[in-house]
Amino acid sequence: MNDQPNIRVLLVDDEETLIEYLSKRLLKQGFTVKSTFSGEEAVEAAKQEHYDVAVVDLKMPGMDGVEAQRRLREIQPFLQSIVLTAYASVETALESGQLEAFQYLSKPVDYDNLVAVIRDAHKKKMEVQGTKFKEHVEELYREEAWVNAG
Amino acid sequence: MTYAKSTESNSSLLAELKKVTQELASHKIELHQTRAYLRCILQNCTELIFATDAEGVVVSFSKGGEKVLGYAFEKVVGRPVKTLAQDPESFGPVIDTCQQEGCALALEVPFRHKEGKTVYCNVSLMDLTNREGQRVGTVGICQDITRRKKLQEDLIQVDRLAEIGRIAAGVAHEINNPLAVINEASGWAGEVVSDARGLSSDERRELEEAVKKISAHTMRCSNITHKLLAFARKSAPTKREFDIHEVLKETIDFLTPELKHTSIEIDFNFAGGPLSVNSDPRLLEQVFVNFITNAIHAVLEKAEDEKRIEIQTLKTNSEIEISVKDNGVGIPEEHQVKIFDLFYSTKPPGKGTGLGLSICQNIVRKLEGDITLESKVGVGTTFTIRIPIS
Numbered sequence: 001m002n003d004q005p006n007i008r009v010l011l012v013d014d015e016e017t018l019i020e021y022l023s024k025r026l027l028k029q030g031f032t033v034k035s036t037f038s039g040e041e042a043v044e045a046a047k048q049e050h051y052d053v054a055v056v057d058l059k060m061p062g063m064d065g066v067e068a069q070r071r072l073r074e075i076q077p078f079l080q081s082i083v084l085t086a087y088a089s090v091e092t093a094l095e096s097g098q099l100e101a102f103q104y105l106s107k108p109v110d111y112d113n114l115v116a117v118i119r120d121a122h123k124k125k126m127e128v129q130g131t132k133f134k135e136h137v138e139e140l141y142r143e144e145a146w147v148n149a150g
Numbered sequence: 151m152t153y154a155k156s157t158e159s160n161s162s163l164l165a166e167l168k169k170v171t172q173e174l175a176s177h178k179i180e181l182h183q184t185r186a187y188l189r190c191i192l193q194n195c196t197e198l199i200f201a202t203d204a205e206g207v208v209v210s211f212s213k214g215g216e217k218v219l220g221y222a223f224e225k226v227v228g229r230p231v232k233t234l235a236q237d238p239e240s241f242g243p244v245i246d247t248c249q250q251e252g253c254a255l256a257l258e259v260p261f262r263h264k265e266g267k268t269v270y271c272n273v274s275l276m277d278l279t280n281r282e283g284q285r286v287g288t289v290g291i292c293q294d295i296t297r298r299k300k301l302q303e304d305l306i307q308v309d310r311l312a313e314i315g316r317i318a319a320g321v322a323h324e325i326n327n328p329l330a331v332i333n334e335a336s337g338w339a340g341e342v343v344s345d346a347r348g349l350s351s352d353e354r355r356e357l358e359e360a361v362k363k364i365s366a367h368t369m370r371c372s373n374i375t376h377k378l379l380a381f382a383r384k385s386a387p388t389k390r391e392f393d394i395h396e397v398l399k400e401t402i403d404f405l406t407p408e409l410k411h412t413s414i415e416i417d418f419n420f421a422g423g424p425l426s427v428n429s430d431p432r433l434l435e436q437v438f439v440n441f442i443t444n445a446i447h448a449v450l451e452k453a454e455d456e457k458r459i460e461i462q463t464l465k466t467n468s469e470i471e472i473s474v475k476d477n478g479v480g481i482p483e484e485h486q487v488k489i490f491d492l493f494y495s496t497k498p499p500g501k502g503t504g505l506g507l508s509i510c511q512n513i514v515r516k517l518e519g520d521i522t523l524e525s526k527v528g529v530g531t532t533f534t535i536r537i538p539i540s
Contacts, residue, residue, distance in 0.1 A: 015331060017335070018327075018334055021331070021335045021338040025338055025341065084330075086324075086327050106326070107326045107327060107329070108326065108329045108333035108368060108369075109333075111337050
């Protein structure tokens with residue numbers, strides 16, 4: 001798995017044992033992993049370092065997953081969030097929080113599926129970021145052209 | 151004088167006679183009218199009204215009674231009234247009370263319909279006496295409350311299900327979190343075992359097997375909790391227009407792996423052309439998968455060469471009827487009433503969750519339809535689902 005890009009994953013769940021084992025498995029597989037145990041802690045972490053994908057539990061004491069996800073996006077607009085929910089289905093999860101996430105997965109998650117979704121989310125992040133970067137560069141060029149023309 | 155007197159007395163006698171005759175005539179009219187009135191009541195009322203002689207033998211039986219119990223007047227007259235009850239011995243004491251007190255009231259007395267089913271009635275009995283105050287019989291008015299009773303039971307059932315669903319959903323949600331932990335911990339343990347050095351091949355196999363078991367059974371639990379949560383989900387069905395035949399065919403495609411190594415023959419007996427309905431195809435597919443899977447299990451359990459499942463569709467004015475018929479083992483009568491209960495399963499542990507049929511019933515009710523069941527041990531089972539076209 002050495003040929004994969006380095007993907008930086010931010011884990012957010014108040015279930016510490018879950019994070020413990022999940023981070024061990026992801027680290028072993030070559031991901032860079034930061035573990036946080038609350039929405040607040042995750043937001044702080046996002047202020048310090050950049051991440052590609054956040055895996056966020058929906059229901060947490062204090063700041064819940066919906067709010068955490070929104071705040072993370074404010075800090076890092078390209079960050080993609082995968083929301084884990086112990087509710088039955090994606091629809092129920094959507095009912096409880098209308099915020100756009102890259103994907104909702106129900107707990108317990110199939111590990112291989114989670115890894116695949118993290119990779120997809122990373123790809124999406126790179127695309128969005130790339131598009132934005134291109135737009136930004138084009139804008140700079142246009143401004144420059146305008147300045148030159150002026 | 152005597153003559154005159156006698157004439158006078160004759161004429162007064164005549165007047166008296168005339169008066170009596172007139173009174174008699176008016177009583178006769180009154181009597182006639184009362185009779186007509188009574189006949190009218192007996193013919194028109196929907197209640198079962200009967201009259202017995204002093205020995206409790208039926209002498210009169212209302213038209214409503216014929217409807218309620220299914221018997222014609224002639225078949226009932228001459229029979230002891232208590233034989234109309236489901237349990238004649240329990241009806242006896244009610245009649246005894248009436249004889250002692252002059253009247254009696256009994257609630258929810260089970261009667262036996264001609265076709266064998268039970269009809270529940272609230273019964274009011276009253277003694278019939280003659281002019282001398284002697285008991286000459288009993289009059290009974292029985293109000294058929296079977297429908298009301300059924301409705302009441304259904305409502306209680308729905309209430310109870312909603313409550314169970316709510317609690318179960320809460321529990322399922324709480325259990326999914328620890329399940330997720332077990333799942334990750336066992337996944338990690340699996341990785342550690344496969345990387346570990348210094349294990350004998352036997353030890354490695356044992357450990358790998360154990361870890362695999364933990365993962366598999368975690369998923370089994372997860373399967374139950376997710377089904378429960380789906381059961382309790384409050385969201386309204388999303389209806390759209392679609393062809394029911396398409397959904398049935400997709401269901402069979404979905405079940406093809408289950409059918410692969412069996413000799414089961416599936417017959418389609420579809421109504422001509424597409425059968426368009428405005429409902430929720432996703433939910434209905436879930437129902438079909440359940441019924442057809444049950445049918446597959448039922449025919450596989452039976453040691454018979456010809457294993458047959460028939461799927462039939464029918465269209466009435468406002469409804470579509472889908473029936474799944476199998477020639478499998480059948481369901482014993484005592485199980486038939488419980489089969490839709492939450493957590494009721496006759497399958498061995500781990501094979502059935504006891505949720506499938508209650509979920510189906512919940513879904514079909516949400517879609518404003520109903521499910522009926524017909525089954526005979528050793529002959530087979532037919533489940534029929536009726537849903538409104540729009």
